Amino acid sequence: MKxxxxxxxxxxxxxxxxxxxxxxxxFVSRVIPSDPAALWVGAHPTPEAIEKAREQLxxxxxxxxxxxxxLWSLLHGDLGISIRTHNPVAADLxxxxxxxxxxxxxxxxxxxxxxxxxxxxxxxxxxSWVDNFGRVLAISGVSLPAFxxxxxxxxxxxxxxxxxxxAGRVDTVVMLEHPLHVITGFYLLDSLLTGNxxxxxxxxxxxxxxxxxxxMYPIGLITRQVRSMMIxxxxxxxxxxxxxxGLPPKKxxxxxxxxNAIAPALITVGLSFAYTxxxxxxxxxxxNWPGLGRYAAYxxxxxxxxxxxxxxxxxxxxxxxxxxxxxLIQVKLDPRIRL
Amino acid sequence: MKKELALFMLVITVMGVVASGCLSGQESxxxxxxxxxxxxxxxxxxxxxxxxxxxxxxLDPSTEFSNSIVVLANVYECLVKYTPNGLEPWLATxxxxxxxxxxxxxxxxxxxxxxxxxxxxxxxxxxSIERTLRMGLGPAFIWDPIDKMEVVDDYTxxxxxxxxxxxxxxxxxxxxxxxxxxxxxxxxxxxxxxxxWLNQGQDAGTGPYxxxxxxxxxxxxxxxxxxxxxxxxxxGDQFDIAVIKIVPDASLRExxxxxxxxxxxxDLPLDDLPKLQENPNVKVDQTASYQELYAFFNTKKEPLNNxxxxxxxxxxxxxxxxxDYVLHxxxxxxxxxxxxxxxxxFEDLSTYTYDPDKAKQLLAQAGYPNxxxxxxxxxxxxxxxxxKVAEIIKAEWKxxxxxxxxxxxxxxxxxxxxxxxxxxxxxxxMMYWWxxxxxxxxxxxxxxxxxxxxxxxxxxxxxxxxxKAIDEAVTLEGIDPDKAAQLYxxxxxxxxxxxxxxxxxNPDDVYVYHKSITGFKDNPGYPQVVFFYDLHKx
Numbered sequence: 001m002k003x004x005x006x007x008x009x010x011x012x013x014x015x016x017x018x019x020x021x022x023x024x025x026x027f028v029s030r031v032i033p034s035d036p037a038a039l040w041v042g043a044h045p046t047p048e049a050i051e052k053a054r055e056q057l058x059x060x061x062x063x064x065x066x067x068x069x070x071l072w073s074l075l076h077g078d079l080g081i082s083i084r085t086h087n088p089v090a091a092d093l094x095x096x097x098x099x100x101x102x103x104x105x106x107x108x109x110x111x112x113x114x115x116x117x118x119x120x121x122x123x124x125x126x127x128s129w130v131d132n133f134g135r136v137l138a139i140s141g142v143s144l145p146a147f148x149x150x151x152x153x154x155x156x157x158x159x160x161x162x163x164x165x166x167a168g169r170v171d172t173v174v175m176l177e178h179p180l181h182v183i184t185g186f187y188l189l190d191s192l193l194t195g196n197x198x199x200x201x202x203x204x205x206x207x208x209x210x211x212x213x214x215x216m217y218p219i220g221l222i223t224r225q226v227r228s229m230m231i232x233x234x235x236x237x238x239x240x241x242x243x244x245x246g247l248p249p250k251k252x253x254x255x256x257x258x259x260n261a262i263a264p265a266l267i268t269v270g271l272s273f274a275y276t277x278x279x280x281x282x283x284x285x286x287x288n289w290p291g292l293g294r295y296a297a298y299x300x301x302x303x304x305x306x307x308x309x310x311x312x313x314x315x316x317x318x319x320x321x322x323x324x325x326x327x328l329i330q331v332k333l334d335p336r337i338r339l
Numbered sequence: 340m341k342k343e344l345a346l347f348m349l350v351i352t353v354m355g356v357v358a359s360g361c362l363s364g365q366e367s368x369x370x371x372x373x374x375x376x377x378x379x380x381x382x383x384x385x386x387x388x389x390x391x392x393x394x395x396x397x398l399d400p401s402t403e404f405s406n407s408i409v410v411l412a413n414v415y416e417c418l419v420k421y422t423p424n425g426l427e428p429w430l431a432t433x434x435x436x437x438x439x440x441x442x443x444x445x446x447x448x449x450x451x452x453x454x455x456x457x458x459x460x461x462x463x464x465x466x467s468i469e470r471t472l473r474m475g476l477g478p479a480f481i482w483d484p485i486d487k488m489e490v491v492d493d494y495t496x497x498x499x500x501x502x503x504x505x506x507x508x509x510x511x512x513x514x515x516x517x518x519x520x521x522x523x524x525x526x527x528x529x530x531x532x533x534x535x536w537l538n539q540g541q542d543a544g545t546g547p548y549x550x551x552x553x554x555x556x557x558x559x560x561x562x563x564x565x566x567x568x569x570x571x572x573x574x575g576d577q578f579d580i581a582v583i584k585i586v587p588d589a590s591l592r593e594x595x596x597x598x599x600x601x602x603x604x605x606d607l608p609l610d611d612l613p614k615l616q617e618n619p620n621v622k623v624d625q626t627a628s629y630q631e632l633y634a635f636f637n638t639k640k641e642p643l644n645n646x647x648x649x650x651x652x653x654x655x656x657x658x659x660x661x662x663d664y665v666l667h668x669x670x671x672x673x674x675x676x677x678x679x680x681x682x683x684x685f686e687d688l689s690t691y692t693y694d695p696d697k698a699k700q701l702l703a704q705a706g707y708p709n710x711x712x713x714x715x716x717x718x719x720x721x722x723x724x725x726x727k728v729a730e731i732i733k734a735e736w737k738x739x740x741x742x743x744x745x746x747x748x749x750x751x752x753x754x755x756x757x758x759x760x761x762x763x764x765x766x767x768x769m770m771y772w773w774x775x776x777x778x779x780x781x782x783x784x785x786x787x788x789x790x791x792x793x794x795x796x797x798x799x800x801x802x803x804x805x806x807k808a809i810d811e812a813v814t815l816e817g818i819d820p821d822k823a824a825q826l827y828x829x830x831x832x833x834x835x836x837x838x839x840x841x842x843x844x845n846p847d848d849v850y851v852y853h854k855s856i857t858g859f860k861d862n863p864g865y866p867q868v869v870f871f872y873d874l875h876k877x
Binding site for chain 2: 045046047085087173285286
């Protein structure tokens with residue numbers, strides 16, 4: 001199979017996966033007994049108001065017909081109206097998605113910057129204190145829950161040291177004094193593009209703690225992966241040859257060894273990306289980050305099924321595409337992999 | 340290798356940006372230039388922030404029936420303002436009625452400007468109420484008594500009612516009674532077009548604050564700025580900007596208010612309040628609310644169709660212990676169905692008290708000397724207070740030989756179950772009630788009036804004498820409140836005798852605010868609303 005054909009094949013497959021997810025979630029959400037009409041009209045409604053809502057929401061139609069309605073509007077890019085917020089779900093998701101994505105990107109960036117050098121160093125200096133530290137960090141990163149890290153970080157950096165903000169994406173007063181012209185929805189990028197330095201600094205400060213919390217899991221995962229792959233590669237014959245030729249250690253470790261050790265680590269990075277998307281759900285609640293997680297939590301608690309479906313579609317799509325990209329990069333990196 | 344890594348990060352970033360673009364459709368994501376007239380607030384730090392637990396829903400004063408009144412009550416105004424000490428002039432300066440309370444005349448305040456610049460007149464009042472009635476959603480039913488409205492002149496409006504009602508009280512409602520600028524809004528289009536316009540974060544009110552449209556994000560924060568032409572005028576130490584910041588996590592709100600990141604908040608964990616009371620940075624404001632917790636007995640199913648059994652179970656509730664244990668003292672034992680502070684509340688109403696011996700005796704009299712039956716009790720999932728109350732009464736009733744199965748359910752679910760066939764519904768349903776506007780009729784009618792089709796009478800109670808008393812009382816509320824109160828009392832006594840429900844407690848409204856502000860006054864008639872205009876810098 002050619003590379004281009006492979007991409008098309010995978011994209012077609014992805015569409016089926018997403019349709020499958022939508023179908024399952026749609027029908028499951030209808031099986032759970034609940035009354036969306038009652039939620040739509042709010043507290044203390046009259047029976048007439050509920051009946052009116054029922055008609056408006058097509059709830060008197062058979063479920064299959066409702067599903068057809070949903071798919072039809074989905075084809076037109078319409079994710080429906082949230083029963084709780086009465087807003088188009090797509091509009092609700094737009095801002096939430098960029099907030100979450102900014103957080104995840106920051107977390108992955110932190111993870112890569114810390115984990116890859118740490119993994120390499122741990123392998124090179126096996127059983128040294130750095131290796132032991134790396135091991136502790138990795139194990140705790142993988143095994144301890146994210147919310148625990150979040151709270152500990154808040155306690156240290158907000159309560160005791162007072163150098164980083166507690167929660168939110170950007171300080172209200174800073175935002176009022178230096179209004180941000182939103183272009184992409186990524187505050188760091190937008191503030192840089194528009195030269196709004198106060199918002200950039202403030203947004204960065206707000207990003208550090210949640211991103212660090214979210215990065216703990218991938219740090220653990222990637223450190224361990226890089227370390228074990230490096231140890232394996234360092235025992236290979238060609239590395240010994242390189243030593244025998246008297247090449248400088250830096251070149252041997254980073255140019256020859258890491259190049260071969262990194263491919264599996266990259267898969268881990270990709271997979272941890274997908275994991276952080278889910279991990280972000282909890283972290284967002286702790287840090288009041290207005291992202292998908294907070295939105296999903298609200299939607300699930302109030303049985304707002306168009307919103308739940310919307311979040312599911314976005315998450316599933318992101319998952320599928322991240323996996324696809326990881327696979328494609330892997331193919332490019334490792335010629336031994338056959339399409 | 341570095342190239343590939345960089346490529347990977349780049350692809351992911353581009354994907355994110357593209358996806359966010361796709362989600363937004365054709366619409367530009369630029370918001371700061373979206374509105375012409377709502378300029379960004381000028382450079383200032385004169386800001387007060389209210390940390391609030393839930394997201395805003397709609398901003399349409401005609402249909403909003405949920406927590407967005409937190410915004411609306413600062414942006415719009417009603418004809419009359421409710422206070423626990425009585426009704427006060429708001430957009431109307433005075434009002435009077437004919438003898439039997441069927442024709443009401445309201446005299447409006449002169450020189451009131453809408454945020455659009457138009458002057459408020461009687462036409463606006465007529466139009467606003469007509470729109471609410473026409474849309475017929477949410478709180479529209481409060482205007483049901485109105486037969487027609489007549490604009491006498493620019494500042495006088497007459498209401499002709501189908502039946503006598505306390506119209507000034509209705510006109511003070513926190514839901515559905517806000518006056519909008521008819522001249523401006525009617526140029527926008529039909530009712531739905533107006534609703535869309537409003538829900539984009541725009542308003543047409545007379546209140547002291549204006550919604551800043553380009554900062555309107557109902558999920559994160561709502562920014563309000565001072566309306567310079569407000570009829571009430573401004574003093575120097577009020578706030579130019581008021582922000583409602585959505586922070587769902589209670590412990591986070593607690594940390595934020597103690598550190599001064601937000602200035603006021605509510606719904607903090609009750610266990611933490613004693614600690615906060617000792618914190619020099621914050622003040623704790625505790626006022627009786629108009630909320631009450633009830634448990635409805637299924638009066639259509641054995642054994643609870645027996646009045647004696649219901650009375651027995653009502654005696655076997657440790658009311659005081661519940662308030663101490665569940666509310667940590669932030670609330671009071673209920674005296675019947677009407678909360679303290681409202682018309683129809685009587686301190687000396689004879690209610691049930693904890694008396695296990697009497698409970699045993701009554702149960703024996705009903706033919707269940709050793710209990711021996713099982714009851715299904717449902718409560719709203721996630722409500723810690725309800726869960727604790729359920730546990731306590733389960734333990735108490737076990738002493739009588741009554742076994743209780745506690746089932747937490749999603750509210751819509753438990754409501755649907757209760758509205759289905761009463762013979763298959765739960766035996767006991769727990770629920771809070773709070774009024775649309777503070778009248779006892781809202782409580783007694785909705786929960787205990789005969790109902791051909793079940794909506795909120797979830798004990799399926801029907802008593803003609805009771806119905807007659809409250810139906811008569813409500814017509815007298817506006818013209819002879821004392822007589823109305825006596826009729827309500829009679830109705831409450833009937834309820835006490837028939838015991839269709841347990842009346843647990845009235846929780847307090849507890850606000851915690853930072854020492855940097857003063858002037859906060861809780862108004863139970865406008866639940867959860869902080870009137871920013873009242874606040875001052877300390």
